[in-house]
Amino acid sequence: MKMNTLVVYFSKFGNTQKAAEAVGRALETAGAVRFLALDRLTAAALEGVDLVVMGTPTHRMNLPEAIQPALADLPKRILCDVRFAAFDSSYKLSGFLARFTAAPKLARKLGCLGGKRVLPPETFHVAEKEGPL
Ligand SMILES: Cc1cc2nc3c(=O)[nH]c(=O)nc-3n(C[C@H](O)[C@H](O)[C@H](O)COP(=O)(O)O)c2cc1C
Numbered sequence: 476m477k478m479n480t481l482v483v484y485f486s487k488f489g490n491t492q493k494a495a496e497a498v499g500r501a502l503e504t505a506g507a508v509r510f511l512a513l514d515r516l517t518a519a520a521l522e523g524v525d526l527v528v529m530g531t532p533t534h535r536m537n538l539p540e541a542i543q544p545a546l547a548d549l550p551k552r553i554l555c556d557v558r559f560a561a562f563d564s565s566y567k568l569s570g571f572l573a574r575f576t577a578a579p580k581l582a583r584k585l586g587c588l589g590g591k592r593v594l595p596p597e598t599f600h601v602a603e604k605e606g607p608l
Contacts, residue, residue: 554590
């Protein structure tokens with residue numbers, strides 16, 4: 476059976492978008508893949524979707540403030556039983572700081588929206604704030 480994937484992302488400088496496109500391209504071998512900016516995510520966009528892959532940059536060891544309203548506005552159980560994977564793009568920090576990236580927080584949010592996590596949160600590193608990835 477073909478898998479229907481929706482790749483959702485927020486990207487300020489384009490690095491998270493590049494990572495989203497690479498992940499999406501890889502998933503095209505399993506079926507149809509669509510891309511969507513996070514602030515355009517609606518219940519209608521999730522119709523028939525088997526897998527949501529969502530990515531954001533890490534800002535101040537957290538999810539970017541710019542996406543908080545969009546996430547907060549999503550209907551409560553919008554991801555009910557939809558499989559998901561979360562990723563971020565972040566600096567390559569060493570030691571305990573490396574643990575404070577956006578993806579685990581994003582994964583928790585998506586779980587609260589009813590989604591079923593299928594992979595651990597993933598990080599793609601940028602060399603500088605504006606890239607390269
Ligand atoms: C305001 C701001 C805060 C940031 N804070 C962090 C941080 O706490 N940890 C980290 O690893 N990277 C941090 N970064 C680096 C971003 O993660 C990096 O710029 C981002 O991955 C680029 O993604 P984008 O090109 O999709 O916007 C910060 C960047 C900005 C602009």
